[in-house]
Amino acid sequence: MMNRIPKKAYTTEFKELAVKRVSDGEAISVVVKELGLSDQTLRNWIKASSEGKLKGAGTKVVTPEAMELSRLRAEVARLKRENEIIKKAAAYFAKDVL
Numbered sequence: 001m002m003n004r005i006p007k008k009a010y011t012t013e014f015k016e017l018a019v020k021r022v023s024d025g026e027a028i029s030v031v032v033k034e035l036g037l038s039d040q041t042l043r044n045w046i047k048a049s050s051e052g053k054l055k056g057a058g059t060k061v062v063t064p065e066a067m068e069l070s071r072l073r074a075e076v077a078r079l080k081r082e083n084e085i086i087k088k089a090a091a092y093f094a095k096d097v098l
Contacts, residue, residue, distance in 0.1 A: 012055060018042055019049045 021031050022042065032042050048054040 015045045015054055016049070019045050019054065022046060 018031055018035055018037065019042075022028055023046075028039060028042055031037070032039050035042075045054060
């Protein structure tokens, strides 16, 4: 059984910038080397862009409310981690006082 290489996910902006570099006259070989892509991947993006079908990894529309919710969830998770650290530090220093 072969181990599969995980597929990388690229944003639409990343793909558009790579295609733009090639359309601006940069050699494909230079762009793929700098961005760490395969030659065929970039060629596929160029073809998709010319057909108007270039899409990114997360093609669903993200609303401002969803972005805010995601940001708030990340902040809550960070604050919970900080709170746990503070609790452990307080317990550690309380041992020395008693």
